Amino acid sequence: xxDWSIDRLVKSMRSIDLAMPGxxxxxxxxxxxxxxxxxxxxxxxxxxxHLAERFAKTDNLWDDTLLDAARRPAGVLVWAIxxxxxxxxxxxxADTALFEIVEPARRVVVIGLIAWFLVRLIRGTEEVxxxxxxxxxxxxxxxxxxxxxxxxASTMITATLVVLQTLGFSISGVLAFGGIxxxxxGFAAKDMLANFFGAMVVYLDRPFAVGDWIRSxxxxxxxxxxxxxxxxxRIRTFDQRPLYVPNATFLSISVENPSRMKNRRxxxxxxxxxxxxxxxxxxxxxxxxxxxxxxxxxxxxRTLIVNFNSYGPSSLDFFVxxxxxxxxxxxxxxxxxxxxxxxxxxxxxxxxxxxxxxxTVHFGDPLQIERRRADTAS
Numbered sequence: 001x002x003d004w005s006i007d008r009l010v011k012s013m014r015s016i017d018l019a020m021p022g023x024x025x026x027x028x029x030x031x032x033x034x035x036x037x038x039x040x041x042x043x044x045x046x047x048x049x050h051l052a053e054r055f056a057k058t059d060n061l062w063d064d065t066l067l068d069a070a071r072r073p074a075g076v077l078v079w080a081i082x083x084x085x086x087x088x089x090x091x092x093x094a095d096t097a098l099f100e101i102v103e104p105a106r107r108v109v110v111i112g113l114i115a116w117f118l119v120r121l122i123r124g125t126e127e128v129x130x131x132x133x134x135x136x137x138x139x140x141x142x143x144x145x146x147x148x149x150x151x152x153a154s155t156m157i158t159a160t161l162v163v164l165q166t167l168g169f170s171i172s173g174v175l176a177f178g179g180i181x182x183x184x185x186g187f188a189a190k191d192m193l194a195n196f197f198g199a200m201v202v203y204l205d206r207p208f209a210v211g212d213w214i215r216s217x218x219x220x221x222x223x224x225x226x227x228x229x230x231x232x233x234r235i236r237t238f239d240q241r242p243l244y245v246p247n248a249t250f251l252s253i254s255v256e257n258p259s260r261m262k263n264r265r266x267x268x269x270x271x272x273x274x275x276x277x278x279x280x281x282x283x284x285x286x287x288x289x290x291x292x293x294x295x296x297x298x299x300x301x302r303t304l305i306v307n308f309n310s311y312g313p314s315s316l317d318f319f320v321x322x323x324x325x326x327x328x329x330x331x332x333x334x335x336x337x338x339x340x341x342x343x344x345x346x347x348x349x350x351x352x353x354x355x356x357x358x359x360t361v362h363f364g365d366p367l368q369i370e371r372r373r374a375d376t377a378s
Contacts, residue, residue: 029089030086030089030090033082033085033086033089034082034086036082037078037079037081037082037083037085038082040078040082041075041078041079044074044075044078045075048067048070048071048074051067052064052067055067061128061131061133062128065121065124065125065127065128066121066124068120068124069117069120069121069123069124070117070120070121072116072120073113073114073116073117073120076113076116077110077113080106080109080110080113084102084105084106084109087102088102104166104167107166108163108166108167111159111162111163111166112159112163114159115155115156115158115159118155119152119155119156122148122151122152122155123148123152125148126144126145126147126148129144130144141209141210141211142202142203142206142209142210142228143203143206145210145227145228146203146228149230192231194246194247194248194251195230195231195232195246195247195248196230196231196247197247197248197251198246198247198248198249198250198251199228199229199230199231199233199247201247201250201251202228202233202247202250203228207250207255207257208225208255208257208259209225209228210225210226210227210228211224211225211259212224212225212257212259212260213225213257213258213259214235214255214256214257214258214259215255215256215258216253216254216255216256217254217256218253218254219249219253221235221243221245221249221253221255222235222237222238223235223236223237223238223243224236226242228247229247230247231246231247232244232245232246232247233245233247233250258327259327261327262327263298263302263323263324263325263327264323264324264326264327264332265321265322265323265324266297266320266321266322266323266324266335266336266339267319267320267321268319268320268340269309269317269318269319269320270317270318270319270320270343270347270354271312271314271315271316271317271318271354271355272315272316272318272347272352272353272354272355273315273316273352273353273354273355274315274316274355276316276350276351276352276353277316279347279350279351279352280308280316280318281308282350283318283346283347283350283352284306284307284308284318286346286349286350287306287318287320287343287346288304288306290339290342290343290346291304291306291320291322291339292304294335294339296324296325296326296335297322297323297324297325297335297339298323298324298325299322302322302323303321303322303323304321304322304323305319305320305321305322306318306319306320306321307319312355313357314355314356314357314358315355315356316355320339320343322339324336
C-alpha cells in the first residue's frame with residue numbers, strides 16, 4: 001500500500017508540465033518532496049501542541065501519556081516518509097545498486113519507530129502507575145519498574161527478531177545459534193547472570209523497595225534505595241554518596257529494613273546516687289506513670305518496663321524500655337529527648353540526682369593508728 005502511494009505521488013508530480021529540461025525536473029521533484037515533508041512536520045507539531053493543550057485541561061493522565069509517547073516517533077516518521085519518497089525519485093534517475101537497500105531500510109525504520117513508540121508508551125505508563133492520584137493508591141515503585149523493564153526488554157527483543165526476519169535472516173537459525181552460544185556466554189558472563197538473578201530475587205521476595213532505608217550487619221551498606229537495576233542497586237548513603245551494590249550480593253548477606261519498622265524503641269539505663277536509694281521506688285513509679293500517659297508512646301500493644309536494675313559501681317541503675325508510635329527518625333529523637341528531660345525532673349522532684357562516677361576513700365581513726373604505731377615501736 002505504501003509503495004503504491006509513493007509511486008502514484010511520483011507519477012502525479014511527473015505529470016506536471018515543467019518548462020525545463022528533463023535532467024533538472026527530478027531535482028525540482030526532490031525539492032518539492034522535502035518542502036512537503038517540512039510543511040507536514042510543522043503542521044503535525046501544531047496538531048500535537050493543540051492536543052496537548054486540550055489534554056492538559058483534563059484529569060486523565062493516560063491521554064497525556066499516549067500523546068507524549070507518539071510525539072517524537074510521529075515527527076521522525078514524517079521525515080522518514082519524505083526521505084524515502086525523495087530516494088525513490090532519485091532511484092528512478094540513477095542506475096546504481098546502492099538503492100536496492102532503500103526498501104529493506106524503509107521496513108527497518110518503520111519497525112524501529114513502532115518499537116520506539118511502544119518503549120516510550122511503556123515508560124510513560126510506568127510513571128502514571130506510580131504517580132499518586134486522589135482516590136487511587138499508586139503502584140509500588142519496585143514492582144512498576146520491574147514490569148516496565150521486562151516489557152521494554154520484550155519489545156526490543158521482538159523488534160530485533162522482526163528486523164532480522166525482514167532482512168532475510170532465518171529466526172529459527174538465530175534462535176538455534178543463541179541456544180548453542182548461550183552456554184558459552186553463560187560461562188563467560190556468570191557474574192552478570194548472578195546479578196540478574198539477584199535482581200529477580202529482590203523483585204520477587206521484595207525485602208526492600210525503592211525509597212526504603214536499608215542496612216546490612218554483614219557489610220558496610222546503609223542508605224536509601226534509589227534504583228534497583230538488572231545488574232546493580234543504587235543506594236544513597238546518609239552522607240549523600242551513591243553506593244552501587246551488585247545484586248548478587250543480596251543473595252548472600254542479611255539485610256535490615258528499618259523503613260518497615262512499626263515502632264521505635266527507647267531503651268535507656270539511668271543511675272541515681274546511692275544516697276538516694278530510698279527515693280528509688282517512688283521514682284520508678286512516677287516514671288512508669290509518665291510513660292503510660294505520654295501521647296507519643298505505644299503502651300497498648302508494646303512492652304513498657306521501668307525497673308530498678310542493678311547496683312552499679314557508682315550508681316543505682318534503673319532502666320526505661322518503651323516504644324514510640326512514630327518511626328520517623330527525627331521525630332523519634334524529639335520524643336526521646338522530651339522523655340529523658342521529664343525523667344530528670346521526676347528525679348529532682350524527689351530530692352535525688354543523677355549519679356556520676358565517684359571514688360570514696362575511707363581513712364581509719366587517727367587515735368587507733370597512733371596506738372598501733374606505739375605498740376609496734378615497743
